[in-house]
Amino acid sequence: MDKSIDIYLDENEMPDKWYNFMPFLPKELPAAKNHETGVCSDQSGLMQEIRPKELILQDHCKEKWIKIPDEVLEKLFQIGRPTPLRRAAALERYLGTPAHIYFKREDLLLTGSFKLSTAIPQLYYANNEGFKGVVSETGAGQWGMALALSSKFYGMECKVFMAKCSLEQKPYRKIYMDLLGAEVMPSPSSLTLVGRDILMENKDHTGTLGTAISDAVAYAKDNKGFAYLSGSNTTHVLIHQTLLGLETKKQMEKAGEKPDMLFACISGGSNLGGFMLPFIEERMNNEVLYIGAESEAAPRLTQGNYEYDYSDYKGYTPLVKSYTMGHSFIPDPVHAGGLRQHSGSPVAGLLRHEGLLDAKAYGEKDAFKAAKVFLETEGVLVAPETSHAVAAVIETALELKKKNKKKNLVMLCSGSGMLDLEGYKSVI
Amino acid sequence: MDKSIDIYLDENEMPDKWYNFMPFLPKELPAAKNHETGVCSDQSGLMQEIRPKELILQDHCKEKWIKIPDEVLEKLFQIGRPTPLRRAAALERYLGTPAHIYFKREDLLLTGSFKLSTAIPQLYYANNEGFKGVVSETGAGQWGMALALSSKFYGMECKVFMAKCSLEQKPYRKIYMDLLGAEVMPSPSSLTLVGRDILMENKDHTGTLGTAISDAVAYAKDNKGFAYLSGSNTTHVLIHQTLLGLETKKQMEKAGEKPDMLFACISGGSNLGGFMLPFIEERMNNEVLYIGAESEAAPRLTQGNYEYDYSDYKGYTPLVKSYTMGHSFIPDPVHAGGLRQHSGSPVAGLLRHEGLLDAKAYGEKDAFKAAKVFLETEGVLVAPETSHAVAAVIETALELKKKNKKKNLVMLCSGSGMLDLEGYKSVI
Numbered sequence: 001m002d003k004s005i006d007i008y009l010d011e012n013e014m015p016d017k018w019y020n021f022m023p024f025l026p027k028e029l030p031a032a033k034n035h036e037t038g039v040c041s042d043q044s045g046l047m048q049e050i051r052p053k054e055l056i057l058q059d060h061c062k063e064k065w066i067k068i069p070d071e072v073l074e075k076l077f078q079i080g081r082p083t084p085l086r087r088a089a090a091l092e093r094y095l096g097t098p099a100h101i102y103f104k105r106e107d108l109l110l111t112g113s114f115k116l117s118t119a120i121p122q123l124y125y126a127n128n129e130g131f132k133g134v135v136s137e138t139g140a141g142q143w144g145m146a147l148a149l150s151s152k153f154y155g156m157e158c159k160v161f162m163a164k165c166s167l168e169q170k171p172y173r174k175i176y177m178d179l180l181g182a183e184v185m186p187s188p189s190s191l192t193l194v195g196r197d198i199l200m201e202n203k204d205h206t207g208t209l210g211t212a213i214s215d216a217v218a219y220a221k222d223n224k225g226f227a228y229l230s231g232s233n234t235t236h237v238l239i240h241q242t243l244l245g246l247e248t249k250k251q252m253e254k255a256g257e258k259p260d261m262l263f264a265c266i267s268g269g270s271n272l273g274g275f276m277l278p279f280i281e282e283r284m285n286n287e288v289l290y291i292g293a294e295s296e297a298a299p300r301l302t303q304g305n306y307e308y309d310y311s312d313y314k315g316y317t318p319l320v321k322s323y324t325m326g327h328s329f330i331p332d333p334v335h336a337g338g339l340r341q342h343s344g345s346p347v348a349g350l351l352r353h354e355g356l357l358d359a360k361a362y363g364e365k366d367a368f369k370a371a372k373v374f375l376e377t378e379g380v381l382v383a384p385e386t387s388h389a390v391a392a393v394i395e396t397a398l399e400l401k402k403k404n405k406k407k408n409l410v411m412l413c414s415g416s417g418m419l420d421l422e423g424y425k426s427v428i
Numbered sequence: 429m430d431k432s433i434d435i436y437l438d439e440n441e442m443p444d445k446w447y448n449f450m451p452f453l454p455k456e457l458p459a460a461k462n463h464e465t466g467v468c469s470d471q472s473g474l475m476q477e478i479r480p481k482e483l484i485l486q487d488h489c490k491e492k493w494i495k496i497p498d499e500v501l502e503k504l505f506q507i508g509r510p511t512p513l514r515r516a517a518a519l520e521r522y523l524g525t526p527a528h529i530y531f532k533r534e535d536l537l538l539t540g541s542f543k544l545s546t547a548i549p550q551l552y553y554a555n556n557e558g559f560k561g562v563v564s565e566t567g568a569g570q571w572g573m574a575l576a577l578s579s580k581f582y583g584m585e586c587k588v589f590m591a592k593c594s595l596e597q598k599p600y601r602k603i604y605m606d607l608l609g610a611e612v613m614p615s616p617s618s619l620t621l622v623g624r625d626i627l628m629e630n631k632d633h634t635g636t637l638g639t640a641i642s643d644a645v646a647y648a649k650d651n652k653g654f655a656y657l658s659g660s661n662t663t664h665v666l667i668h669q670t671l672l673g674l675e676t677k678k679q680m681e682k683a684g685e686k687p688d689m690l691f692a693c694i695s696g697g698s699n700l701g702g703f704m705l706p707f708i709e710e711r712m713n714n715e716v717l718y719i720g721a722e723s724e725a726a727p728r729l730t731q732g733n734y735e736y737d738y739s740d741y742k743g744y745t746p747l748v749k750s751y752t753m754g755h756s757f758i759p760d761p762v763h764a765g766g767l768r769q770h771s772g773s774p775v776a777g778l779l780r781h782e783g784l785l786d787a788k789a790y791g792e793k794d795a796f797k798a799a800k801v802f803l804e805t806e807g808v809l810v811a812p813e814t815s816h817a818v819a820a821v822i823e824t825a826l827e828l829k830k831k832n833k834k835k836n837l838v839m840l841c842s843g844s845g846m847l848d849l850e851g852y853k854s855v856i
Contacts, residue, residue, distance in 0.1 A: 005505050005506055006439075006505070008436060011434075077433050077434070078433055078518065078806075078807060079807065090506065108536060110807040110808060111807075112846065149807055152804050153807070171850075172600070172846070172847075172849040172850070175849040175850065175852065175853045176809070176846075176849055178853070179800065179803065179809075179849070179852055179853070179856065180803065180804065372607065375607065375608070376580050376608065378506075379506060379507065379538040379539075379577055379581070380538060381604070381607075418540065418600070418604075418846050418847060419600075419846060419849075421600040421603040421604055421607070421847075422599075422600070422603065424603065424607055425603045425606070425607070428607065
């Protein structure tokens, strides 16, 4: 009997430091630029004013390990860390593949996605630095939910701009945030100058992560005391999310197996980066491969250009170098709202440019079909974003079946799809 | 730092037998009766035809322990057993109570509630005995979801009658079942003779668990090859759910504490019974108290009569003795659809009648307010049903604060409220 389906870590095996992968990247990360001055702007100017300072320091930290404050560690236990790594034995049997498939269950965290692991430390720092509230963008609402709960934990106000089409597609995520006292506003928003500007150009704009970033940054700019936080893209977010990979590493050791291929969906790149970067030395030695699964609605890694661009629609953020579709690109309103972004993190861009990150793009229907197979076999309903990673895993497992080759495939299950059922219904 | 917030069991500590509490009840359970013959009917007649035989045998088993088949045990691991027991340290701090509060996290199971723990073995037996499909009732849809997933695991057809008002309140639960290929029908249903009969009397009937049982039994009667399964009330269901209490017992030993009071919400009584009955000896010795929290919309234990009644609206089931509001009682359409039942299990009735089970009834608004406090402190959004147990725990913890008395309160968190957000929105 296959008893050991879950690989747990004891609480004393939980990493108590974040891994700073920056010194181990194959090349130095192209610096952020200010569009006016052309010099690095994230340590000066607007971002310096509206971001907690500790997070900017972490972006530029030179140490390999960053200690997690005790209070943060305690809250990380409460949100459900460390999460189990599960062997997908039922899926393997269904596919008849010689591959071993593992998935990391971030869907079990309190808000149903991996986002809480960075929301908690960000709220901790914002609170410590005397901000009265936080403001941010969200695509599908996973980050927004994490932000709302963390804000409540730290007794802070919370404002969330959510891409308008996702807000309409996923009403339960808004209700959850409302219940926790967060204020959720559709983006583009008539509340900000930039939002009104976008709506003037196009009153039917569906909203994207890019417009929501513009709205959130503008809000922080105009409302003193609000910290602007990011749920992805930035280096400190990826650093916080390295717990995903650090835990997985220990769990694979416990299972007595070495990962051959790592899979994650990708948009900003924080679930992918956090999960994969602790294996950067193994990747450089070609002991493991990285596979990112993106949405055909925003196919940056497979069809975009590697160049400097804004992270937001209107050009409030510093210019960073990554793969981009252009900052005014409007993706189709697919249900994987978390993947509807024109660009992504400079780190993911660099990995891709250096040939370390393979990428596959999937259409919504194919991704959802894969998620349905996963539900029927493993019993886990994944988020629409995650369904893209599932599609890549299943495709690879079937190729390995043809070749009769055993490999260990490890996937990050970034979130639950329970609040995306409406989306599944409308597509499948 | 309070690290040990979760108490886990290793897989080899997972109970591999169900606990048959029947020989340990304070009195013999009043036998079920057939309304025509007046003799015990659950081993003969209609129920004998439509229920898997193994389940009826379990209802009448004399052994203390029933071995869990290996295949079932394997699936129980997959659904997420054993679940962690969590110390509600944040809630304790918020209330300022000297009480220690623990809760058993059944919300972490794959479908978000405790129901899978009996759905899996029931499908296993139904499949083994050659049925092609299963049919059942569901209130809020927790049992329906568990049934749909388990049916998919065993490759069987699945038909679910869901109380009409709950179906309208909780559309995501239906979509989940649809996605797994289950057929979900509102009750009262025009598909069955009995459903048409009820609709003829009252075309605006909101549906209850009682009408849904009538529909499901009628369907099984008229469609050969469909097993009629129950999600609560019957003895075999309570026996399967004893894993909840058996695990909790081991976990409290690990925590080095003895439970003083056990809390659960109650309708049919399977989460309460499964959780509390493994502590029956301690209860008889007055070492622990049992507290059941019911809905004011169906206040059987606090206002009903202890007498023989049907479990369904139309009198298809055998007559069993429990606390009842009368089988034609129609509870208000509260969002805790799982608590909208006129009667309950004979076992819970006996415990109550013998003075072993204390009961408290809560209105929806008070219960939801308690759930909100729980969400804001613990970060767990409980199901509307569970919110009643939370209300009882908070009330007790505050009484203990007044008396400055330390007790260990252990609550069953029977399910997640993520798919009930619409309900929370409309009440709070």
